[in-house]
Amino acid sequence: MLSKLVKYDLKSGSHIMFPAYIFIMLCAVFSRIMKFISGISDGSFKSITNFLFIFSGFILILSIVAACVITLVWVVLRYRNNLLRDEGYLMHTLPVSPSKLYFSKMAAAMLFFLLDIIVVFLSVIFSGLVGWDDFKEIIVTFHYGAAEYKINGNIYIASIIILLIIALYFSISQLFISLNIGYSLPFGKGTSRDLISVAVYIATYTIMQILMVLIIIVPLFISGVDIENETQILKYTQNFLFIAIIVIAAFSAICSTISIKLMQKKLNLE
Numbered sequence: 106m107l108s109k110l111v112k113y114d115l116k117s118g119s120h121i122m123f124p125a126y127i128f129i130m131l132c133a134v135f136s137r138i139m140k141f142i143s144g145i146s147d148g149s150f151k152s153i154t155n156f157l158f159i160f161s162g163f164i165l166i167l168s169i170v171a172a173c174v175i176t177l178v179w180v181v182l183r184y185r186n187n188l189l190r191d192e193g194y195l196m197h198t199l200p201v202s203p204s205k206l207y208f209s210k211m212a213a214a215m216l217f218f219l220l221d222i223i224v225v226f227l228s229v230i231f232s233g234l235v236g237w238d239d240f241k242e243i244i245v246t247f248h249y250g251a252a253e254y255k256i257n258g259n260i261y262i263a264s265i266i267i268l269l270i271i272a273l274y275f276s277i278s279q280l281f282i283s284l285n286i287g288y289s290l291p292f293g294k295g296t297s298r299d300l301i302s303v304a305v306y307i308a309t310y311t312i313m314q315i316l317m318v319l320i321i322i323v324p325l326f327i328s329g330v331d332i333e334n335e336t337q338i339l340k341y342t343q344n345f346l347f348i349a350i351i352v353i354a355a356f357s358a359i360c361s362t363i364s365i366k367l368m369q370k371k372l373n374l375e
Contacts, residue, residue, distance in 0.1 A: 110201065110209035111216075118179055118217055125172040126224045132168055136161035136232035158233075165232055169225050176221050180214040184281055185299075188368070189288040203368035207281070207361065214277045219270075264346040271353050278360035279309055285367040313356065320345075320352060 139161055143154035188196055188206060196206060229235050244262075287302030 107201075107205045107209055107212075110205065111212045114183065114209060114213035115216065117183065118213060121175060121179055122172070122217055122220070125168070125175055126220070129165065129168045129172060129224055129228050130231065132161055132165040133228035133232035136165055140233040162232060165228060169228065172224070173221055176217050180210075180217070180277065181280055181284070183213070184210050185284050185288075189284060204365050207365050207368065210281070211274070211277060211361075215274060218273055218277070261343055261346070264343065264350065268346055268350050268353070271350055271357065275353050275357040275360070278357050278364070279306060279313070282360040282364045283309065285364045289367045289370070316352075317349075320348065 136158060139154050139158035143151055143158055146154055188210070199206075283302045283306035286305045287298045287300075290298070290301060
């Protein structure tokens with residue numbers, strides 16, 4: 106049943122997101138064409154193609170930002186409307202546990218945000234704004250630099266990727282728990298609940314940022330790491346990545362558990 110719920114959400118979101126992805130890739134292809142034409146032309150025509158290349162790159166960046174904003178808005182509205190407002194009366198009567206309802210929304214949100222990242226990466230490569238060889242050179246340079254300081258580059262990069270995925274999950278879980286709290290209160294209606302949800306999100310986000318700063322700064326001073334010693338800093342950041350993964354995963358689990366518990370109780374649905 107969970108797979109059916111995820112499929113239902115993906116089908117709904119694809120009608121909005123896929124046209125945006127297609128537009129981004131078209132902008133990237135057009136930008137690449139203008140760059141190629143500019144390279145083989147000269148004179149005033151080269152100036153025109155250069156301008157079109159820069160302009161298409163600007164439109165590409167705007168479309169990328171727009172797609173990410175659209176994804177965020179869709180995730181929030183889909184969760185709110187589907188589980189906390191009128192549609193919630195139907196969704197919560199389905200023979201599905203609250204945890205499956207929650208994780209179906211989480212899975213759909215994660216997939217679309219990951220698609221955003223993939224589309225952004227491909228569009229930047231295809232457009233010529235950043236070459237594939239440049240990307241490979243960055244990775245190779247990082248590995249050589251890490252090896253020089255006796256650090257496993259593969260583990261370092263894998264830790265960063267895992268941290269980014271867990272951080273994405275946590276960011277979405279923060280949105281969901283804020284909505285759940287806002288719509289679980291016995292007072293307020295409509296816009297006021299949304300405002301309460303926004304206030305809860307700002308509060309939880311601020312608290313999390315403070316905690317993360319403390320997690321970064323306090324151990325740095327306690328351990329006595331020499332910030333001018335590159336080897337010590339790299340080893341410290343590698344250890345920090347492991348700690349950050351554990352901490353953010355724990356906070357994510359807490360947010361998800363609270364959201365599911367709130368959905369198991371009677372929500373103040375509209």
